[in-house]
Amino acid sequence: MGKRPAYSNLCKAIEAGHFVFTGELEPKKILDLSEIIESSKEMIKTKRIIAANVTDGPQGDAYMSSLIPSYIIQRDAGIEAVWQVAVRDRNRVALFGDVIAGAYMGLKNILVLTGDHTALGDNKKARPVYDIDSTQFCELLSKIIDDGTDYEGNEISGGKVEMNYGCVANPNAVGEYMEPEILKVGRKVEQGIDFIQTQTAFDIDVAKEFINELARFNVPILLGIFPMKSHGIAWYFDNYIPGVSVPKDLLKALKSAEKDNKGNKPAKYAALDKVNVEFFKPFIKEIKENSKASGVHCMAVEYERLFIPLLGEYPEYAKGFY
Amino acid sequence: MIITQQKDINEIYEMIKPYSKILIAGCDGCNQPPRSINEAKVLGQLLELKAKTEGKALIWKAITILRQCDDRIAATTVRPFLDDYEAIVSLACGLGVVMMNKIADKILTYPAQNSMFGGVQNASENDFIQYCETCGDCLLGVTGGVCPIAGCAKHLNNGPCGGTVDGLCEVGGYTRPCAWIEIYKRLKKFDRLDLFTKYRPARDYRSATSPSFIVINKTYTNEEEKKKEEKK
Known part of the structure; x- marks a missing residue:
């Protein structure tokens, strides 16, 4: 870890040398967080998932803002949030305001994102903001956390913002x-x-080659994986998520x-889980044993039943942090 | 050049509906595709037809102006017609429409165009393409001559973002090039990746705050110099 102390459980666990796992939650266009709280509780039960990412309008869709759900899962489920913040929808003034509001509510991790363009979302006529880009947001966060100021150097009073932040x-x-991807990360x-x-x-x-390249920066890397709870999700991911293609064999196996x-629902679930475990279990093992990754970010949204079959063999390191 | 697109004829007609005598003014300035006397004439004919379908007679005259955005040229050209017409329809970009409203302030001028962007004619790639957004803070010196403001859908200063796939942009369904991959390729070609690697801090948007203006006719007097000399 660099100059900044580990304020979050996520960074503390990495610093302690654990191979960490993070999960993912997606607030949607819904006035109800019970599913997200349930998912968070399931993550806690695994004792292996240290924190949960809370997405911020993925694919440019207009969803519930990530700030409040991030706070709620910490309060009601006890799992630490990795609060995702996209620069798509807020200028530097609003980002600053949200960050210190989040800090006040006890959030400890921010994941900085550019954000999928509004042209991809469900409100395509919107004007996107992008006042500052994701690298400049990193600079803003450094000013907030390390210098105790806003972007222009105006001081924050009443306390210190203690947060860690990461990028994708x-x-x-x-x-x-x-x-260009590696050089871009270098700027962050x-x-x-x-x-x-x-x-x-x-x-x-x-994945291993990429981790190897990123390792030059000496910053902990969590490799993203995406277990798919249905063939439909896999197909959507394959076709609609920029730059991601699901292997044809995996798509075929999920389909069959x-x-x-x-x-027969139970048999179907068991068969789908089996396909995912057979693909991702050796994948995670290989990443842990033969790469410099510090952990795995498991984007199994609303697919908590897979956590134990997938991660059960790893130590219950997270329980000491909750 | 300013690239414009003609508005739907119904939208233009709705604007001039209250009038029976209109002046239609083309512009021979930089706007593209051409919006000159011929285009003004065709628009007049279309509006006349549209009026006929509603049982109304429309009198119109087509003229063209060298540059509608130049107050002196526009004023001298349009002045002789102002007493005879009730409204003007301008085929210029927004600059021309605003200027016409200013210099011909006895009557209203209506836009027949949507001003799309400042662009170039690049026949080998596209008919018209936006290469500069006149943002007021030029980065071309550090980006190998490729503009990340006009060329990147997210106006990123430190790209590329995760929305680029094989050098193409997520906006527009992966058909347009990612400006930041273009920038990377240009700087790599000239062995200037040091510029690519360099972090660019947040922009000062005061340079792009509306309304923008630059004062050109500052006064000058030698009075102060004379005073200084006297003090010495």
Whole structure:
């Protein structure tokens, strides 16, 4: 870890040398957080998931803001939030305001994102903001946390903001596109990031090469994986998430798991889980044993039943932090 | 050049509906595609037809102006017609429409165009393309001559973002190039990746705050110099 202390459980656990796991929660266009709280409680039960990312209008959709759900899961479920904040919807004034509001509510992690363009979302006519970009947001966070000021240097009174922040990186930028991706992350390292969570990877060799390249920055890396609870989700991900393609064999296996067990829900779930465990268990093992990654970010949204089959063999390191 | 697109004929007609005599003014300035006397004439004919379908007679005259955004040129050209017409329809960009309203303030001038962007004609790639957004804080010196403001859907100063796939942008369904990948390629070609690696802090948007203006006719007097000399 760099100059900044580990304020969050996530960073403390990494600093203590644990191979960490983070989960993911997605507030949607819904005035009800009970599912998210339930999911968070399930994550706690695994004793292996240290924190949960809370998404901020993924794919540019107009969803419930991530700030309040991040606070609620910490208060009602006891799991630490990795509060995702996109620069798409807020200028530097609003970002600053939200960050110190989040700090006041006890949030400890921020994941900085550019945010999918509004042209991709469900309110396509919106004017996106992008007053500052994600690297500049990292600089703003450094000013807030390390200097105790806003972007212009005006002081914050009444206390110190104690947070850690990270950025994302895309392991699917391969070949000639890897270098600009790595150099871009380098700029964010310069602006004081504490961790990196990557976009999802399906190719183990690509993932390992990418981690190897990022390792030069000496910043903890959590590789993203995406277990898919249905063939439909896998298909959507394959077709609609920028830069991600699901291996054809995996898509096929998920499809036949559903087809072979039509009408029998428990058998279908078991078959789908089996496909995911068979693909991702060796994947995680390989990442842990033969790469410099500090952990895995498991984007199994609303798919908590997979956590124990997938992560059960790892130590229950997280329970000391809750 | 300013790239414009003609508004829907119904929208233009709705604006001029209250009038029976209109002046239609083309512009021979930089706007593209051309919006000159011929285009003004065609618009007049279309509006006349549209009026006929509603049982109304429309009298119109088509003229063209060298540059509607130049107050002296626009004023001298349009002045002789102002007493005979009830409204003007301008085929210029927004600059021309605002200027016409200013210099011909006896009557209202209506826009027949949507001003799309300041662009170039680049026939090999696209008919018209936006290369500069006149943002007031030029970055081209550190980006290898590729503009990340006009060229990037998110106006990023430190790109690329995660929305680029194989050098193409998520906005527009991966058909347009990612400006930041273009910037990377240009700087790599000239062995200037040091510029790519460099962090660019947040922009000062005061340079782009509306309304923008630059004072050109400052006064000058030698009085102060004379006073200084006297003090010495």
